[in-house]
Amino acid sequence: MKKYSRQREAILDVLCSTDTHPTANWVYDRVRETIPNISLGTVYRNLSALSEEGRVISVSVGDGYEHFDGNDSLHAHFYCKKCGKITDVALENDYLAEAIRKNGFTPDSSVYIVRGVCGECNAKEKN
Amino acid sequence: MKKYSRQREAILDVLCSTDTHPTANWVYDRVRETIPNISLGTVYRNLSALSEEGRVISVSVGDGYEHFDGNDSLHAHFYCKKCGKITDVALENDYLAEAIRKNGFTPDSSVYIVRGVCGECNAKEKN
DNA sequence: ATATGTGCAAACTGTTTGCACACGA
């Protein structure tokens, strides 16, 4: 059975109190402020556990890192290729998951990523 | 300037003639049937180049591998956590990219992934 | 008591990269 752990709670806290889609290492640094001797391995183990439980989503934008997201409302991710920032874009309904359900699948989590250039970087480009 | 290469064409061919969302290594094995002494490094370099050009899409489903997709029609990916299979689901319009454009971004490629259990594995589970 | 979680560090592995050579334009 699943056992409580201070470490896992702290990790979940960090993920739910940011919208920056952090990497494992960023979470590690942040949690160390509270639990200084937590290990990176523990962070990885718990991120992976939380992700399997569906309490957290993992997002791969293609920058070589796994990003984690504690935002449980329906949204898409916009990844800017220039500055690397990931921005949430709220969605009203999950019509992709619906389309998929019609194909005989049972979806349980959705990760939507759109890549491109953000407004800020678009502006800068006009130099 | 971009130079023609037999290797890159062969890699693109492989990707466009399958719907299995292969990994770099699978592509490597496949291309070696035609170009036996191609190197894995070359495959990686070209996959990454093709991906930047937008001729190919890279899909991270969270199994530890990067998957590549030469299908250029609009579709979502369903990843089955049980059997690992990735299935394309055609979409009529890219309303997510639209939603994102309204937020001031300039999207250029979309990767939609829904995770869950596929019909086959659902059936098997009823034992 | 005991099964699960942790810290530590080493191991793993998919991917990247430097270099000398080959090749397309």
Add this chain to the structure above:
DNA sequence: TCGTGTGCAAACAGTTTGCACATAT
């Protein structure tokens, strides 16, 4: 010729894992 691409192999880096100890139930 000249700049880009390739093959090879070593290096890299994010992530995983084994082990002995700690902790929740």
